[in-house]
Amino acid sequence: MADLGYEGSRDLHRLDQEDRVRAHRPAADQLAAGTRPSPRRLEFLAGLLTEHRQQSGSRWRKLSPARQALLVLVHLRCGDSLAQLAVSFDVSPTTCYRYVGEADALLAAQAPSLE
Structure with missing residues (x-):
């Protein structure tokens, strides 16, 4: 193996750590049965997010509305x-902070007024 020098070995170590984190992260699609959101709730919120993105003219997001x-x-x-x-x-x-805040505002707008 070629000598990568101090900087190169540090980069390899960082990549190893990132790979370990990715390997041990919980898969969001494989949630425990008791914690899995219902399909109806997912569809409802995804619909709100899709409509909001279309109205705001959002071009691209890292995650789909679903x-x-x-x-x-x-x-x-x-x-x-x-x-x-x-x-x-x-x-x-x-x-994540922006996504949760955006969805929170959309869900709050759906709630009835307390007045």
């Missing part, structure tokens, strides 16, 4: 942290 809905419902149901969700869904914690 995957975003799954991320949000897992967060609400299981209480997973944004960092855990970021690893599971292969997005940044900042993206």
Whole structure:
């Protein structure tokens, strides 16, 4: 094996760590049966997100509306942290924060007024 020098070996070590994290992250699609969101809830939230994206003219997102809905419902149901969700869904914690906030606002708009 060629000598990569200090910087090269550090890069290889970092890649090894990332591979281990990916190998051990929980697959969002393989949730325990008791924590799996219902298909009806997924479809409802995915529909809201799809409509919102079309109205706002959003061009591209890392996750589809269905995957975003799954991320949000897992967060609400299981209480997973944004960092855990970021690893599971292969997005940044900042993206998780935005996705959860966006869905939260859409769901809140559906709620009846208390007035």
